[in-house]
Amino acid sequence: xxxxxxxxxxxxxxxxxxxxxxxxxxxxxxxxxxxxxxxxxxxxxxxxxxxxxxxxxxxxxxxxxxxxxxxxxxxxxxxxxxxxxxxxxxxxxxxxxxxxxxxxxxxxxxxxxxxxxxxxxxxxxxxxxxxxxxxxxxxxxxxxxxxxxxxxxxxxxxxxxxxxxxxxxxxxxxxxxxxxxxxxxxxxxxxxxxxxxxxxxxxxxxxxxxxxxxxxxxxxxxxxxxxxxxxxxxxxxxxxxxxxxxxxxxxxxxxxxxxxxxxxxxxxxxxxxxxxxx
Amino acid sequence: xxxxxxxxxxxxxxxxxxxxxxxxxxxxxxxxxxxxxxxxxxxxxxxxxxxxxxxxxxxxxxxxxxxxxxxxxxxxxxxxxxxxxxxxxxxxxxxxxxxxxxxxxxxxxxxxxxxxxxxxxxxxxxxxxxxxxxxxxxxxxxxxxxxxxxxxxxxxxxxxxxxxxxxxxxxxxxxxxxxxxxxxxxxxxxxxxxxxxxxxxxxxxxxxxxxxxxxxxxxxxxxxxxxxxxxxxxxxxxxxxxxxxxxxxxxxxxxxxxxxxxxxxxxxxxxxxxxxxx
Numbered sequence: 001x002x003x004x005x006x007x008x009x010x011x012x013x014x015x016x017x018x019x020x021x022x023x024x025x026x027x028x029x030x031x032x033x034x035x036x037x038x039x040x041x042x043x044x045x046x047x048x049x050x051x052x053x054x055x056x057x058x059x060x061x062x063x064x065x066x067x068x069x070x071x072x073x074x075x076x077x078x079x080x081x082x083x084x085x086x087x088x089x090x091x092x093x094x095x096x097x098x099x100x101x102x103x104x105x106x107x108x109x110x111x112x113x114x115x116x117x118x119x120x121x122x123x124x125x126x127x128x129x130x131x132x133x134x135x136x137x138x139x140x141x142x143x144x145x146x147x148x149x150x151x152x153x154x155x156x157x158x159x160x161x162x163x164x165x166x167x168x169x170x171x172x173x174x175x176x177x178x179x180x181x182x183x184x185x186x187x188x189x190x191x192x193x194x195x196x197x198x199x200x201x202x203x204x205x206x207x208x209x210x211x212x213x214x215x216x217x218x219x220x221x222x223x224x225x226x227x228x229x230x231x232x233x234x235x236x237x238x239x240x241x242x243x244x245x246x247x248x249x250x251x252x253x254x255x256x257x258x259x260x261x262x263x264x265x266x267x268x269x270x271x272x273x274x275x276x277x278x
Numbered sequence: 279x280x281x282x283x284x285x286x287x288x289x290x291x292x293x294x295x296x297x298x299x300x301x302x303x304x305x306x307x308x309x310x311x312x313x314x315x316x317x318x319x320x321x322x323x324x325x326x327x328x329x330x331x332x333x334x335x336x337x338x339x340x341x342x343x344x345x346x347x348x349x350x351x352x353x354x355x356x357x358x359x360x361x362x363x364x365x366x367x368x369x370x371x372x373x374x375x376x377x378x379x380x381x382x383x384x385x386x387x388x389x390x391x392x393x394x395x396x397x398x399x400x401x402x403x404x405x406x407x408x409x410x411x412x413x414x415x416x417x418x419x420x421x422x423x424x425x426x427x428x429x430x431x432x433x434x435x436x437x438x439x440x441x442x443x444x445x446x447x448x449x450x451x452x453x454x455x456x457x458x459x460x461x462x463x464x465x466x467x468x469x470x471x472x473x474x475x476x477x478x479x480x481x482x483x484x485x486x487x488x489x490x491x492x493x494x495x496x497x498x499x500x501x502x503x504x505x506x507x508x509x510x511x512x513x514x515x516x517x518x519x520x521x522x523x524x525x526x527x528x529x530x531x532x533x534x535x536x537x538x539x540x541x542x543x544x545x546x547x548x549x550x551x552x553x554x555x556x
Contacts, residue, residue, distance in 0.1 A: 123426030
């Protein structure tokens with residue numbers, strides 16, 4: 001097992017959780033205006049239930065430099081107080097190698113994320129600079145959760161027994177995993193495709209966003225996405241947890257409640273399929 | 279003509295230039311350490327020769343918050359002193375719609391770029407938030423300039439008369455161009471593919487990076503990429519201009535010289551094909 005897959009499995013077992021909580025600070029939805037204070041309160045109320053936080057770079061960048069300063073404080077707060085929980089920089093970065101090298105440096109050396117999401121549109125040399133950080137996780141965006149995902153990702157490739165682009169990406173991911181630190185992102189809105197991807201990638205970790213607000217089917221996703229040996233799965237919810245309440249005095253406990261329920265829902269499914277944490 | 283295509287054509291004619299200069303500040307290559315001062319000196323020496331600057335977000339992000347503060351100053355410097363030159367945020371952003379909305383806000387409202395590069399891997403709804411800024415340009419990454427570009431972009435789609443993914447993207451771009459502000463990015467390293475894309479997209483602007491350091495063929499690229507009515511083309515060079523000299527006392531004039539030569543080389547090709555600026 002690799003260091004990143006190790007970390008993921010260890011934190012999942014110790015927290016009895018496959019949950020990832022997406023941090024998407026949105027000025028139109030936050031009950032308080034300070035980005036760091038909002039995230040801090042969410043984190044302090046939910047940390048016991050989650051294996052990972054997934055700050056979404058776009059939401060922080062939309063606050064300008066102040067948002068990125070807040071992200072710096074958020075990461076520092078998590079690392080200082082909850083050193084075992086994983087922090088996944090949701091950035092979907094990807095460019096030609098010299099630029100990807102800079103993005104990898106930014107994500108892993110500046111922000112110090114434990115893992116990132118990347119976009120593999122430009123092939124192996126565009127994500128290799130991320131994979132070279134062998135102790136970090138690199139989740140390749142394979143099948144996205146949005147309605148128009150099919151436009152490119154479901155195109156059928158000629159001469160491949162009718163495999164679609166997302167399947168080809170999954171196959172590439174297996175061959176690109178030279179450092180043992182590669183995972184995939186597959187949206188919860190497409191559990192059938194998640195099953196197909198799991199069958200292709202074997203034990204590679206899969207990050208499944210889109211549970212909750214995007215109406216992803218939790219039970220189908222967990223059943224389809226579980227690895228055979230390790231759990232190898234992170235189920236990520238953002239809005240359903242962090243905006244569970246818009247009440248200034250209650251949004252923290254509401255987030256705690258929502259994350260506790262989601263963790264338990266996942267764990268009940270694990271029990272049903274005989275994969276409970278020992 | 280749209281406002282962005284208008285701006286592009288106007289600046290091209292007034293500057294007699296199809297040149298874009300990529301700003302990729304790299305601590306290993308800059309003759310001076312201050313990012314803003316380096317970019318400022320490059321800009322002040324080259325502005326007369328170029329239609330656009332293309333700050334590459336990855337290179338600025340790799341300097342952390344200080345790099346982004348420098349970018350803020352670079353953009354302010356260009357807008358204050360050279361208000362007509364276009365500023366293209368080379369970011370290759372793209373995510374599901376709620377996140378793309380945030381990236382679009384960051385790129386256009388925070389950074390105030392005139393145009394951005396985006397990644398359309400997740401289909402129309404993932405780039406629509408950018409396109410809604412109808413007075414800004416949105417360049418969809420269609421065919422990248424790197425060696426492994428073929429791995430996904432050249433896969434042949436079944437049932438499409440053997441069209442490759444990059445051709446399908448080009449076709450999508452035509453249908454997605456509801457606001458008249460969409461362009462494409464096609465690497466100079468693949469002039470044959472650039473010709474194919476130009477034939478598909480008609481008058482849409484094309485940004486062609488990879489001239490110079492990536493050994494893109496200038497003449498083939500200009501001939502293949504020109505629009506029929508407007509020029510509709512930006513030829514972008516980064517390292518070949520901004521690192522033309524590593525001499526502390528000469529890198530500005532060397533960049534001026536390199537950009538002047540490249541502009542003239544492009545303009546000589548335009549003359550050869552009867553498309554000189556009037």
